[in-house]
Amino acid sequence: MAQRPTIKTIAKETGLSTATVSKALNASPQVRPRTRDKVLQAAKELGYELNISGVQLRTGKTYQIAMITVIASPDDDEWAGVGYTQLISGISRAIEHTPYRVVQHQVASFDDSFEVIKRIIQNKKADGIIISGTRANDPRISFMQEQDFPFVTYGTSDASAPHAFVDTDNRRIVTICVERLLSKGHRRIAMINAREELNYTQNRIEAYKAALSKAGQTCDPSLLAYGRLTPAFGREQLFEMSMFDEPPTAYICANEATAMGVLSGFQVRGMEHGRDAVVIATDDLNVSQYFSPPITTCYLPISKPSETLGKFMLDLIGGEDPINLQKLFVPDLIERGADTCNLERQ
Amino acid sequence: MAQRPTIKTIAKETGLSTATVSKALNASPQVRPRTRDKVLQAAKELGYELNISGVQLRTGKTYQIAMITVIASPDDDEWAGVGYTQLISGISRAIEHTPYRVVQHQVASFDDSFEVIKRIIQNKKADGIIISGTRANDPRISFMQEQDFPFVTYGTSDASAPHAFVDTDNRRIVTICVERLLSKGHRRIAMINAREELNYTQNRIEAYKAALSKAGQTCDPSLLAYGRLTPAFGREQLFEMSMFDEPPTAYICANEATAMGVLSGFQVRGMEHGRDAVVIATDDLNVSQYFSPPITTCYLPISKPSETLGKFMLDLIGGEDPINLQKLFVPDLIERGADTCNLERQ
DNA sequence: CATATAAAATTAAACGTTTATATTTTGAGT
DNA sequence: ACTCAAAATATAAACGTTTAATTTTATATG
Numbered sequence: 001m002a003q004r005p006t007i008k009t010i011a012k013e014t015g016l017s018t019a020t021v022s023k024a025l026n027a028s029p030q031v032r033p034r035t036r037d038k039v040l041q042a043a044k045e046l047g048y049e050l051n052i053s054g055v056q057l058r059t060g061k062t063y064q065i066a067m068i069t070v071i072a073s074p075d076d077d078e079w080a081g082v083g084y085t086q087l088i089s090g091i092s093r094a095i096e097h098t099p100y101r102v103v104q105h106q107v108a109s110f111d112d113s114f115e116v117i118k119r120i121i122q123n124k125k126a127d128g129i130i131i132s133g134t135r136a137n138d139p140r141i142s143f144m145q146e147q148d149f150p151f152v153t154y155g156t157s158d159a160s161a162p163h164a165f166v167d168t169d170n171r172r173i174v175t176i177c178v179e180r181l182l183s184k185g186h187r188r189i190a191m192i193n194a195r196e197e198l199n200y201t202q203n204r205i206e207a208y209k210a211a212l213s214k215a216g217q218t219c220d221p222s223l224l225a226y227g228r229l230t231p232a233f234g235r236e237q238l239f240e241m242s243m244f245d246e247p248p249t250a251y252i253c254a255n256e257a258t259a260m261g262v263l264s265g266f267q268v269r270g271m272e273h274g275r276d277a278v279v280i281a282t283d284d285l286n287v288s289q290y291f292s293p294p295i296t297t298c299y300l301p302i303s304k305p306s307e308t309l310g311k312f313m314l315d316l317i318g319g320e321d322p323i324n325l326q327k328l329f330v331p332d333l334i335e336r337g338a339d340t341c342n343l344e345r346q
Numbered sequence: 347m348a349q350r351p352t353i354k355t356i357a358k359e360t361g362l363s364t365a366t367v368s369k370a371l372n373a374s375p376q377v378r379p380r381t382r383d384k385v386l387q388a389a390k391e392l393g394y395e396l397n398i399s400g401v402q403l404r405t406g407k408t409y410q411i412a413m414i415t416v417i418a419s420p421d422d423d424e425w426a427g428v429g430y431t432q433l434i435s436g437i438s439r440a441i442e443h444t445p446y447r448v449v450q451h452q453v454a455s456f457d458d459s460f461e462v463i464k465r466i467i468q469n470k471k472a473d474g475i476i477i478s479g480t481r482a483n484d485p486r487i488s489f490m491q492e493q494d495f496p497f498v499t500y501g502t503s504d505a506s507a508p509h510a511f512v513d514t515d516n517r518r519i520v521t522i523c524v525e526r527l528l529s530k531g532h533r534r535i536a537m538i539n540a541r542e543e544l545n546y547t548q549n550r551i552e553a554y555k556a557a558l559s560k561a562g563q564t565c566d567p568s569l570l571a572y573g574r575l576t577p578a579f580g581r582e583q584l585f586e587m588s589m590f591d592e593p594p595t596a597y598i599c600a601n602e603a604t605a606m607g608v609l610s611g612f613q614v615r616g617m618e619h620g621r622d623a624v625v626i627a628t629d630d631l632n633v634s635q636y637f638s639p640p641i642t643t644c645y646l647p648i649s650k651p652s653e654t655l656g657k658f659m660l661d662l663i664g665g666e667d668p669i670n671l672q673k674l675f676v677p678d679l680i681e682r683g684a685d686t687c688n689l690e691r692q
Numbered sequence: 693c694a695t696a697t698a699a700a701a702t703t704a705a706a707c708g709t710t711t712a713t714a715t716t717t718t719g720a721g722t
Numbered sequence: 723a724c725t726c727a728a729a730a731t732a733t734a735a736a737c738g739t740t741t742a743a744t745t746t747t748a749t750a751t752g
Contacts, residue, residue: 004469006738017702022740032700049469053408054738056399057707064449071435084431089417092452103449106438123350123395231636257633264636287603290577290610292638352708363732368710378730400708403737 005046006054013042025050050099063099065313066126067091068113069106070133072228083284083302087154090306091130095314100127114140121149128313130154134165136199150316152309152325157199164312164325166305170200171207172330173282173298174252178211180296180333181250181280184340190223190248192237192258201226204254229254234261235268242269242277249277249341256283256297263291278339282331289336296339300331351392352400359388371396396445409445411659412472413437414459415452416479418574429630429648433500436652437476441660446473460486467495474659476500480511482545496662498655498671503545510658510671512651516546517553518676519628519644520598524557526642526679527596527626530686536569536594538583538604547572550600575600580607581614588615588623595623595687602629602643609637624685628677635682642685646677 003009007021014021016035024031024039031039042048052063069084084104091102103126107113113131117140120126127150131140134155141159144151152164174191181189191208193201209219223241227233234253238261241248253259259281266273273279279295281288284302288295305327312325349355353371357364362381370377370385377385388394398409415430430450437448449472453459459477463486466472473496477486480501487505490497498510520537527535537554539547555565569587573579580599584607587594599605605627612619619625625641627634630648634641651673658671 007740008738018739019703019741020701022738023701026740030700035700049465051403051469051738052471053399053402054707055740057397057403057709057737058739058741059707062399069431069435071431085415085417085429088431088450089415089452092450101449101451103447104434104438105447106435119395123397231633235636260633260636263638264640267638287577287606290581290606292609292613294610353710354708364709365711365733366731368708369731372710376730381730397708400737401710403707403739404709404711405737 004051005043005048006051007048009046010039010042010048013046014038052099060124062125062127063101064103064126065091065095065100065310066116066120066129067102067104068116068129068131069104070108070110070113071106072108086284086302087132087306087309090303091310091313093303094307094310098314100314110135114143117144121147128152128317130309130313134199135197136202138199150313152312152316154305154309155198155200156203156328162323162326164316164322166308166312166327167200167329168282168284168300168305169328169330170203170282172328174204174207175211176333177252177280177282177298178208179215181252181278181339182211182215182217184338186250186278186341187217188220188223188246188248189250189252190225190237190241191252192225192227192229192234192254192262194226194229194254196226201254208252223248229258231257231261231264234258235265236261238262238265239269242271247277250339251277251279253279253281256281256285256288256291259283259288259295259297260291263295274337274339274341276341278337278341280339284331286334289334294336296336297334298331299334300329305329350397351389351394352397353394355392356385356388356394359392360384398445406470408471408473409447410449410472411437411441411446411656412462412466412475413448413450414462414475414477415450416454416456416459417452418454432630432648433478433652433655436649437656437659439649440653440656444660446660456481460489463490467493473663474498476655476659480545481543482548484545496659498658498662500651500655501544501546502549502674508669508672510662510668512654512658512673513546513675514628514630514646514651515674515676516549516628518674520550520553521557522679523598523626523628523644524554525561527598527624527685528557528561528563530684532596532624532687533563534566534569534592534594535596535598536571536583536587537598538571538573538575538580538600538608540572540575540600542572547600554598569594575604577603577607577610580604581611582607584608584611585615588617593623596685597623597625599625599627602627602631602634602637605629605634605641605643606637609641620683620685620687622687624683624687626685630677632680635680640682642682643680644677645680646675651675 007018010021011018020031021039024036056062067088088102105116107116129151132154134153134157136158138157141157145161154166156165156167212219225237251262259279262279273293282298284300286299288297308327315325353364353367356367366377367385370382402408413434434448451462453462475497478500480499480503482504484503487503491507500512502511502513539550558565571583597608605625608625619639628644630646632645634643654673661671
């Protein structure tokens with residue numbers, strides 16, 4: 001079987017030197033159009049494909065985009081990481097017609113993610129990094145900034161220097177949800193949040209408080225829960241909060257998994273959605289339309305932010321200023337019920 | 347800043363040649379223990395890490411494992427691909443302490459997946475390939491076998507030559523489910539399956555028919571549905587089948603997503619689980635415990651097959667015979683209800 | 693037309709590694 | 723102490739690419 005063609009093969013074929021071939025393939029202005037065409041033609045005929053390890057060795061370019069995913073442990077976290085597939089999928093789609101590939105670096109904890117990032121940068125194992133689960137004050141972000149390494153975050157932070165990010169507009173979501181529930185007469189509104197150290201959790205809390213105080217209401221901190229966004233966590237919280245003297249009449253869940261858990265709690269406790277309380281969620285899978293009953297959800301198709309993530313990464317590698325690579329998406333509110341309930345009950 | 351250390355650095359440091367250093371690092375018997383230790387010591391002190399592109403250029407080894415994932419389109423397929431994260435996660439875990447990485451190659455269709463596989467092999471872009479969604483007669487499998495390229499499949503096939511695979515024991519699952527339902531008095535048992543061309547679908551059908559005929563029942567083909575395993579598909583099928591003159595009293599769903607759709611259909615149609623019909627599912631996420639109501643499920647934690655996938659891949663690359671790398675996992679039946687219903691109704 | 697200059701091509705070296713071949717060292721046997 | 727084979731190490735080339743330095747070729751200028 002014929003050896004895989006290299007630039008040498010093309011050089012021999014066209015009678016040019018490998019240097020010229022290389023330049024031609026890289027669209028260098030040093031080579032004149034006529035020879036360029038000749039090279040491209042030959043490359044096509046021979047079925048030439050760039051050998052990335054050659055490039056990598058010479059230039060340090062890896063054509064890899066590292067995606068750091070944090071999954072705590074194999075199974076306890078049944079639903080966790082569900083979104084990563086779609087995320088990677090969207091990124092892959094954005095870089096489809098480039099030589100870049102997404103390489104997933106799976107880690108078990110935040111600290112591990114930092115270690116992996118250090119190794120990737122130190123050993124130049126990727127051309128760019130994408131992380132999620134950003135914290136308000138995220139040491140990984142400052143590190144990557146110091147090292148001047150290209151990165152995009154899925155999620156915001158309060159880093160002093162601007163960086164490329166994509167996120168859902170969490171403040172906006174929460175404002176919409178709270179205002180809707182207030183207008184339906186709810187006064188005890190619980191919010192089930194992700195872990196407190198995540199920046200988006202903080203944003204949600206701020207928006208929650210702001211919306212309440214704008215309506216002249218005060219915030220009862222016992223209605224705010226923080227944890228890993230699993231169905232189990234949602235159910236736990238329902239169990240707990242529904243036993244309060246003045247239980248919530250509405251639950252805002254940070255994702256559909258948690259909402260499912262809350263609904264599951266309803267059923268166990270003999271509660272009924274729309275009578276005893278209501279649940280609304282934010283998410284990007286839109287699976288809540290199949291819940292029993294379906295619930296009102298702030299929905300943002302995950303394909304949007306994820307493709308943007310990929311696009312931003314390419315732009316960044318191409319030298320674009322991070323300040324131009326920041327985007328907040330505003331989800332649609334999909335009403336799937338009146339979201340009222342027997343408020344006089346309490 | 348100091349350059350990243352290479353074998354040259356170690357050679358200089360130890361006074362040896364790069365050749366010896368290389369051999370020492372690769373545990374060649376040609377180098378005597380004393381010098382080997384010296385090299386290892388120096389490597390550690392310098393913080394040396396293998397530069398893969400160097401190796402790759404010289405030997406062709408890529409240290410990449412290609413995972414081919416098929417996701418038809420961005421959003422229509424809301425829940426689809428949910429399992430890939432866990433799959434990749436498990437594989438990553440299995441290869442954690444090796445230099446190997448998982449690289450995801452996302453494609454839109456079966457045909458594309460074949461194309462990508464060809465490119466990977468032709469251009470030696472990976473050391474091994476993992477695919478899922480295997481068909482009974484899968485051309486990708488025969489191609490990889492012809493090319494003598496290492497691969498493991500998640501899912502079986504009826505390829506004549508043996509190959510490495512990991513799968514759930516689908517025949518067993520279906521047998522268990524059907525027997526259980528029959529024993530509860532069900533006589534009209536529907537089965538919602540994945541697409542017909544997938545080998546596991548065929549296995550499930552065979553087992554279904556066998557279990558029925560063993561009990562002296564005949565199979566009504568109108569109770570068998572084939573399609574993409576989304577909630578939407580489950581709901582559609584419920585809408586259709588529940589209108590039959592003799593509607594099913596039980597639905598066996600190939601995954602939890604579809605089961606959720608069926609339950610959602612129940613709610614829309616005013617049907618009740620356990621009164622009008624029951625649903626049971628197979629899956630690896632175990633999220634069905636949070637359904638309302640929770641349903642009986644054949645559960646296999648996806649971490650098991652996925653870690654095995656990674657392990658098999660390493661073994662294969664290490665030269666193990668594929669015939670020793672075949673494994674079927676048997677899930678646990680988790681009963682979450684009586685799974686009886688008003689059978690006299692029909 | 694000769695010459696200066698710009699443009700286009702070539703040469704050669706380098707990136708980090710492995711490995712076939714060559715050379716030196718070691719140590720056992722006399 | 724000397725020989726000689728075996729063991730250990732060294733040399734050098736190669737993998738495919740890019741790029742600085744250099745040479746050749748084409749173009750413009752007076």
